[in-house]
Amino acid sequence: MSRDGGRTQISGMLGESAITLSFVGIWLRLAVLAVLTAAIPFAALAWAARTRRLSPFGPVGRTVRRLTDPMLNPLVRRFGRFGVRMDSAPWWGLLLLLLAGATAIVLLDLVRQVLGDLYLASQGVGDGVLRLIVTWTFELLRLALLVRVIGSWFGWERHPIGRLAWRMTEWMLAPIRRRLPAFGAVDLSPMIAWFALAIVEQLLRRVSS
Secondary structure: OOHHHHHHHHHHHHHHHHHHHHHHHHHHHHHHHHHHHHHHHHHHHHHHHHOOOOOOOOHHHHHHHHHHHHHHHHHHHHHHHHOOOOOOHHHHHHHHHHHHHHHHHHHHHHHHHHHHHHHHHHOOOOOHHHHHHHHHHHHHHHHHHHHHHHHHHHOOOOOHHHHHHHHHHHHHHHHHHHHOOOOOOOOOHHHHHHHHHHHHHHHHHHHHO
8 A cells, every 4th residue: 555545544534533423422412411311300309308308218218318329428428528418419419420421522522623633634724733733732731621620529639640730730720710709619710711721722723724
């Protein structure tokens, strides 16, 4: 096989992979939506049982506690220092489920975006190298934000990966944090930085296209 033929084959594989991941992303979003839709009634019943709006000794209450306690009790032990109590644990569990689904979607989109930009670069569309640099830079920053936020829940700050994520993101989070009003133990700076990165990335991609 010639060198040009090999490049064409690799380029085709990149394009097909990006398209495939686009369809996988659609199904993943639908799956996350379905899981969350199914989890909401369970969270509501578990909350009602834990706050005694639903008798925890009745047949429904006992069934709900038997199904949800193995998942919610470790959540209370792990995140109690963040204000997670027995009565609010079902809603925190629903929030963590939402964050897990969102993280999976973001990581899939990251891979799809990189493959798509590699395909465009191989086809000579626009300034391919500049697009790759912009994409990979911002995707790495977003990944570092995710690692830092999730790591803070599990005490990974002293892990080498946690320290690396801190060094990669603190330069943009510190100025945001200084300008935000206090929200107790909740730090909104990563969320604001996430949206700011998206805006700046879109501007740079338009310039490079």
